[in-house]
Structure formats: C-alpha cells, structure tokens
Amino acid sequence: MTLILSRSALSKVQASIVIVVILVGAALAMYGYSVSNKPAKARLIVSTTTSLYETGFLDELKSKFELKYPNMNVSFISQGTGLAIQTAMRSDADMILVHDPASESQFLTGGYGVNRKILAYNFFVVVGPSEDPAGIKGKSPSDAFKAIRSAGLDGTAIWVSRGDNSGTYSKEKSLWKGIGLDVKDLRKEVWYLEAGSTMTATLKLANEKRAYTLTDIGTYLLNFNNHNIDLVELVEAGKSMLNVYSAIADNPKNANMTRANFEGSMQFIRYLVSDEGQQLFADFGTSKYGMPLFKPYVKLLQSQSDPTLIQWISDLAFFEGSECPQQFRYQAEDLYSIPPAVPVLVMSMLTEVEQRKAPAWIRSSKA
Amino acid sequence: MDPIIEGIIRAIDLILTGDPEVLSIAALSLYVSVAGTLLACAWSIPVAVALALRSFHGRRIVKGLFNALIGVPTVALGLYLYLLLSRAGPLGYFQLLYTPYAIIIGQSVLVTPIVVSFATGALESVDSDLRTLARTLGASDIQTYQVVIREAFWGVVLAIVAAFNRAFAELGVAMMLGGNIRNLTRVLTTAISLETARGEIALSIALSFILLSIVMSLSVAINLARKSTR
Numbered sequence: 212m213t214l215i216l217s218r219s220a221l222s223k224v225q226a227s228i229v230i231v232v233i234l235v236g237a238a239l240a241m242y243g244y245s246v247s248n249k250p251a252k253a254r255l256i257v258s259t260t261t262s263l264y265e266t267g268f269l270d271e272l273k274s275k276f277e278l279k280y281p282n283m284n285v286s287f288i289s290q291g292t293g294l295a296i297q298t299a300m301r302s303d304a305d306m307i308l309v310h311d312p313a314s315e316s317q318f319l320t321g322g323y324g325v326n327r328k329i330l331a332y333n334f335f336v337v338v339g340p341s342e343d344p345a346g347i348k349g350k351s352p353s354d355a356f357k358a359i360r361s362a363g364l365d366g367t368a369i370w371v372s373r374g375d376n377s378g379t380y381s382k383e384k385s386l387w388k389g390i391g392l393d394v395k396d397l398r399k400e401v402w403y404l405e406a407g408s409t410m411t412a413t414l415k416l417a418n419e420k421r422a423y424t425l426t427d428i429g430t431y432l433l434n435f436n437n438h439n440i441d442l443v444e445l446v447e448a449g450k451s452m453l454n455v456y457s458a459i460a461d462n463p464k465n466a467n468m469t470r471a472n473f474e475g476s477m478q479f480i481r482y483l484v485s486d487e488g489q490q491l492f493a494d495f496g497t498s499k500y501g502m503p504l505f506k507p508y509v510k511l512l513q514s515q516s517d518p519t520l521i522q523w524i525s526d527l528a529f530f531e532g533s534e535c536p537q538q539f540r541y542q543a544e545d546l547y548s549i550p551p552a553v554p555v556l557v558m559s560m561l562t563e564v565e566q567r568k569a570p571a572w573i574r575s576s577k578a
Numbered sequence: 579m580d581p582i583i584e585g586i587i588r589a590i591d592l593i594l595t596g597d598p599e600v601l602s603i604a605a606l607s608l609y610v611s612v613a614g615t616l617l618a619c620a621w622s623i624p625v626a627v628a629l630a631l632r633s634f635h636g637r638r639i640v641k642g643l644f645n646a647l648i649g650v651p652t653v654a655l656g657l658y659l660y661l662l663l664s665r666a667g668p669l670g671y672f673q674l675l676y677t678p679y680a681i682i683i684g685q686s687v688l689v690t691p692i693v694v695s696f697a698t699g700a701l702e703s704v705d706s707d708l709r710t711l712a713r714t715l716g717a718s719d720i721q722t723y724q725v726v727i728r729e730a731f732w733g734v735v736l737a738i739v740a741a742f743n744r745a746f747a748e749l750g751v752a753m754m755l756g757g758n759i760r761n762l763t764r765v766l767t768t769a770i771s772l773e774t775a776r777g778e779i780a781l782s783i784a785l786s787f788i789l790l791s792i793v794m795s796l797s798v799a800i801n802l803a804r805k806s807t808r
Contacts, residue, residue, distance in 0.1 A: 286759040
C-alpha cells in the first residue's frame with residue numbers, strides 16, 4: 212500500500228515540480244526575450260515631482276525624446292519633490308526634475324548635483340469652495356492667507372495642506388512665513404488639516420471638506436476637467452505664487468554616484484532646453500485647457516516678452532544670481548551661454564539681462 | 579455618470595478591444611507575481627515540511643514568527659528591500675532596483691510567511707496515523723513526506739494560491755522597488771494607484787475590475803480542478 216501511495220504521491224510531486232520548472236523557465240524566457248528585444252539601450256532614471264508626471268506630460272516627453280535618441284530608455288519615478296531628491300541622493304536616479312528651489316540648492320551645495328537648468332514655470336493657485344467663506348477672491352496672496360487664517364480661527368474656513376515634503380508644501384510654508392506664521396504652529400490649530408498625500412488626494416480632501424488649499428495649476432485643471440472637484444481658483448498669479456521647474460544631473464564627481472548615467476542625464480537636459488523640448492512644454496495641454504500647463508522658460512528668455520516675469524523667476528529660483536552658479540557646473544559651460552536663435556530685435560534686451568547677471572557670476576566664482 | 583458603472587463599462591471595453599497598454603500591464607502583473615510566488619515556494623515548502631513533520635527545538639517559535647510575519651506591511655517590507663537594493667545599498671552592485679526582478683524578489687519575500695504558515699497548517703492537519711502507517715510499512719523519511727504532501731496536496735495548493743493573490747494585489751513592494759515605470763515595471767496595482775492620483779477614477783476602477791477578475795478566475799479554476807480530482 213505504501214508503495215502505491217508513495218508512487219502516486221511521487222508522480223504528483225514530480226508533476227508539480229515539472230510545472231514549477233516550466234513556469235519559472237517560461238517566466239525567465241519571457242523576461243529574457245523582452246530584454247533582448249531592447250538591446251544596447253542606455254537606461255536613464257529620472258526621479259520627478261508628481262505634478263509633472265500625473266498630468267501625463269512626461270510620458271509624451273519620453274516618447275518624443277526616445278524617437279529622437281533611439282538608444283536611450285528613460286524611466287520616470289514619480290515622487291514628491293522631497294522624496295525625488297532623496298532618491299537621487301542615494302544615486303537611485305540619474306537626475307531630478309523638481310520644483311523647490313530651496314531643496315534644489317541643498318542638493319547642489321551638498322555635492323549631489325550639477326548643471327541645474329530652469330526648464331519651465333507656471334503659477335500656484337489657491338483654490339476653494341465657490342462660496343468663499345473667507346472672502347479671498349481677488350485678494351493678493353498674503354491678504355488671502357491672512358483672511359483664511361482669521362476665518363479658520365472663527366471656525367468658518369478650513370485649510371488643507373499637503374503636509375508632505377513636496378515642492379507644493381514647501382511653497383505653502385513660505386507663503387505662511389510671508390505673513391509671519393510658522394506651519395509648525397498652524398498645524399496645532401483645528402482649521403489646519405494635513406493630507407499627507409498627493410496633490411490629487413489633497414484636492415479631493417479639500418473638495419469634500421469645502422476647504423481651501425494650495426495647488427499647482429496643472430493638477431488642479433486636470434481634476435477640475437475630470438469633474439473630480441468643483442473647487443474654484445480664487446487667488447492666482449503674483450510673484451509669490453510662482454512655480455519653477457528645474458532639472459539637475461547627479462554629480463559624477465560624487466563618489467557615491469559613480470554608477471549614475473551622467474552622459475544620459477546631460478543629453479536629456481540638453482533636449483529639455485532645446486527648441487524642440489521647449490516647444491513640447493509650450494504645446495502640452497493647450498488644446499485641452501486653453502493654455503500650456505507648463506510654460507517654457509528658455510523660450511521666455513529668448514523672446515524677452517515679459518521682463519518682469521523673467522526678473523521674478525530670477526529672484527525666486529536663482530542662487531547667487533545664476534540658475535546654476537559656476538562651482539556647480541561640470542562639462543556643460545555651453546548650457547549657460549546665450550541661447551541660440553535669438554531674434555535680432557531682442558538681442559539688446561538680452562545683453563542687458565546678461566549684464567545684470569554677470570557681476571553675480573563673478574561674485575559666485577570668487578566665493 | 580456614476581464612476582463605478584462607467585468603470586465597469588470601461589473595463590469591459592478595455593478587455594474587449596485588447597488595449598495593448600492595459601494588456602501588457604496585466605501580463606507583467608501576472609508574470610512578476612507568478613515568478614515571485616514560485617520563487618517563494620522554492621524555499622517555503624521545504625521549510626513548511628520541516629516545521630510540520632519534524633520536531634526540533636524552537637519549532638513553535640519559528641511557526642509563531644512566520645504567522646506574525648504574514649501581517650508585515652508591504653510598504654515597510656518595500657522600504658527595507660529598497661535600502662538593500664539601492665545603488666547606495668549593500669546589493670547596489672546588481673542594479674536591480676526599478677526592474678521587474680526587484681518586484682519579483684520583493685514579492686517572494688512578502689509571500690514567504692503565507693506559504694510557510696498555510697502549508698504547515700495543511701501538512702499538520704494530515705492524520706498522524708497515516709505517517710505511523712507509512713512508517714510501519716517501511717517507508718523512509720522522504721517517502722513518508724511524499725505520502726503526507728500527497729494527502730495535503732490541495733491545502734498546499736491553496737496556500738500557494740493565497741500567496742499569489744497577496745503578491746498580485748499588493749502595492750507597496752511593487753511601488754517602492756519597481757517605481758511604477760511605464761512599459762517596464764508598471765503593474766496593475768501601481769497603475770491603479772497612479773490613475774487614482776491622476777484623477778482618472780473610471781480607468782482606476784476598470785483596472786481594479788481586471789485585477790479582480792483575474793484573481794476570481796484563478797480561484798474558480800482551482801476549485802474546479804479540485805472538484806474534478808475528487
């Protein structure tokens with residue numbers, strides 16, 4: 212009986228082993244095939260802020276870039292700006308695309324990044340219920356934040372904060388700081404809620420609570436158009452609401468970053484600031500939202516159509532008077548020369564800008 | 579339209595039209611979870627046999643440990659493995675992070691306690707008289723195990739299926755180790771998470787129905803197979 216039992220048991224066990232081996236073999240073969248199908252591609256890992264990714268812009272960027280450079284394979288890791296920078300600091304990403312000048316500066320000065328380039332900009336907006344209990348519509352950002360706080364303390368308004376380490380949260384903190392308030396104290400007050408989540412999740416929470424929140428315009432329009440939220444834009448534009456997106460490559464001189472793909476990063480950054488890359492920014496979202504979600508910065512510089520805005524961006528997102536001070540550049544001086552293809556008419560204005568920048572460069576390189 | 583109804587319609591549409599992106603996401607999901615589960619079985623089933631059929635010091639403690647580990651949060655496990663596989667981590671040399679391999683490794687670790695605990699339970703529930711009988715009829719250790727495994731076959735299969743379901747439906751490991759990279763490491767759960775974050779609620783619901791339908795068809799298939807063999 213044992214013999215019979217064990218023989219049939221053996222066959223079942225053997226059968227299972229055979230199935231397992233076949234499945235594992237098939238799985239490995241599948242993967243091997245899929246890898247061998249894309250040979251000799253240089254992998255570029257970009258850790259990036261959620262607002263750029265969730266709008267779908269980066270998927271489009273990837274397909275256009277890979278069409279032009281078929282030997283490149285770009286992977287985007289979509290995280291909040293804080294985590295995106297952490298990922299790059301561990302060298303798990305080859306470069307970053309983020310929107311928080313303060314942490315970008317730390318990334319550069321910490322020796323983690325080189326060759327920062329400002330790519331695009333748009334504005335943060337304060338959104339809230341159309342009833343607008345705090346009466347902030349049309350107010351300046353600082354007046355609006357004051358009004359929200361006093362209405363909050365009266366119990367008539369609620370504020371929802373991202374409450375994470377995102378660039379948006381960083382901006383929110385600086386806006387509260389602008390009216391002399393510290394988020395550390397605000398978070399103890401009952402009208403101040405923290406979502407601790409993505410921008411879309413924060414917007415949905417604010418929508419449920421009929422609360423105010425700060426959002427980048429792209430994520431807001433996306434959710435408003437999808438009918439996920441019916442919050443309305445109440446405070447927009449203004450220098451303090453500027454949102455500036457930059458790219459920084461991992462520093463190849465950093466001993467922990469020797470595995471990072473520096474050449475690939477630079478190729479990608481050059482593409483982003485090229486006419487073609489900038490046009491992608493200019494075109495994305497225009498048909499759906501009537502305006503580009505991310506406005507191209509290099510194009511703005513070239514056209515010189517709005518000197519005030521250029522000045523605002525310099526004030527907010529330049530370090531030591533430059534988008535990337537001399538000591539943080541590496542084998543990419545050409546990136547920081549005057550952009551090519553500038554119409555002759557605006558050349559004089561450009562030289563003015565360069566003159567304004569020049570003393571700061573000298574100062575920074577001496578320092 | 580009600581997002582749930584819209585989601586169902588969208589799911590059916592995506593499946594019927596064979597949307598290539600959705601199909602490749604579902605295929606990758608299946609591939610990593612099957613591979614992860616099988617990898618886990620390679621070491622978990624021998625461990626379960628040892629725990630169920632051998633007596634040694636600390637057996638209860640080990641069993642209790644595996645039982646407790648079933649509840650490990652996927653994000654926490656994802657974080658530990660992320661630190662291991664990171665370029666700056668001890669296994670950084672292999673550059674596995676943000677590849678399907680990383681998800682397979684992560685999911686195999688994740689489901690190990692499930693396979694071990696459930697399979698141990700199934701093997702222990704086999705009547706001990708059968709073992710004694712096999713022994714008295716002159717069976718060797720290995721032969722005895724074969725007898726017991728055969729008796730507990732469907733219990734072990736169910737342990738494996740439970741492990742697969744956990745791997746297939748988990749988000750934390752796939753997100754932290756895979757990075758949700760389109761066409762490379764985007765699986766169903768990370769796609770659902772992304773589309774929810776993007777505010778594409780109907781698409782999220784559609785993807786979740788695809789996930790559920792795969793899980794359910796598997797469990798129906800297993801049940802049918804089980805019935806037909808009895």
